Amino acid sequence: MKKTIVIISATIFVFLFLFNIQAGKTKNVEVSIEQSTTFSEEEIHDAITVVKRKFKEFRGCELTDLWYDENQSNEYAKDYLTYGNGSTNGIEEENVIVLISNFDVNASGGDGSFQPNSTETNWKWILVRDDKHDKWRVDDWGY
Incomplete structure (x- = not known):
């Protein structure tokens, strides 16, 4: 009987712990897509979906804005290809897209790497x- 109570208690503890972890929120994100000569609308939407999925790993954060700006994307992609992982991984320029975002961080500081209550x-x-x-x-994210 004691063993059963311990197992049930441990299960409840794990359940509460797992549901207390706040996955990154993407539900109310404002998305903006500039006209592109490089990528189709579908390609850009696919990239947006991938970013939203990745953002769920950003505990305690809420994605507020996500956008594609062709000039900025091209500039950042060139930097990536010259100085970043793209300088060694053989990726071609037409296979790199950069999206830009803003997000809020709650009082927890996300996973502890962000300033609490910041943007x-x-x-x-x-x-x-x-x-x-x-x-x-x-492949990469940040500033």
Whole structure:
């Protein structure tokens, strides 16, 4: 009987702990997409979906704005290809897209790496794919 009570108590504790972890929120994000000559609207939307999925790992944070600006994306992509992972991983320029975001951090400071009760602005999301037919994946993020 005691063993059963201990197991049930441990299960309840784990359940409460797991549900107390606040996944990054993306429900009310304002999305803006500038006209692009580089990527189709579908390609940009696919990249947005990947960023939203990744953002759920940002505990205690809420994504407020996410946008694609072709000039900024191209500039950041060139930096990535010259100085970042793109300088060594063989990714072609047409397979790099950069989205930009703002997000709020709650009192917990997210995972502890952000200033509590702050807003992160112009946060870059660098997404890559192996070729035009592959899915986007987040390769890097930050400033």
